[in-house]
Structure formats: C-alpha cells, structure tokens
Amino acid sequence: MLTRFGVQVVFSGHDQSYERLGPVQGVHFFISGGGGYMLYALTERDSFSRYFESRFHHLECEVQDDELHVLARDRLGGGFDRSVVPRTAPPDAGLVPRP
DSSP: OTTTTTOOEEEEOOSSSEEEEEEETTEEEEEEOTTSSSOOOOOSOOTTEEEEEOSOEEEEEEEETTEEEEEEEETTSOEEEEEEEEOOOOOOOOOOOOO
C-alpha cells in the first residue's frame, strides 16, 4: 500500500531506540523512541536495517529543495546518524481526482 500511493518515508516510534531501515521498495523507515524511560537493546537485526543505536535521542527533519534531510541527535546535541531521502515522482495509483 505504501508504494502504491507513493509514500517515501515512514516515521514510527514506541521502540525505545533508534533504527533506520531501507529503503524497502523505495520506502525509508525511521524508528525513533529515544525519549522513553528505559532504552531497548537490539535483539534481532532485520536484513533491511542500516543503522541501530540504543541511546536517548530525537530526530531533526528539514526539506531542502527536493530532498528530506534527517538527523538523529543524542541528548547532548551530537549528531550520530544522518540520511537524505530524495523526492521521487509518485506512481500513477489509478486514483480518481476529487471534484
């Protein structure tokens, strides 16, 4: 469904850690839950995992021209992972425009 409608980035939380996955069929995934009480360790590495950290953090996102820049920053202000997601043309999902 994500690729059908041209979704390029998914942000999710709840896991008390940071992980960047993908791209999986053109979709980039960021799991950001580094503000919780206790951090989670990595128990099983997914084959699409590109980066994992068990540390308190937040994400900073900025759009520059046709790119999304994502910076993972720890609680002391240090950046520890960055990623650039270029905009791609959405697929023709066969949607009927609204009147």
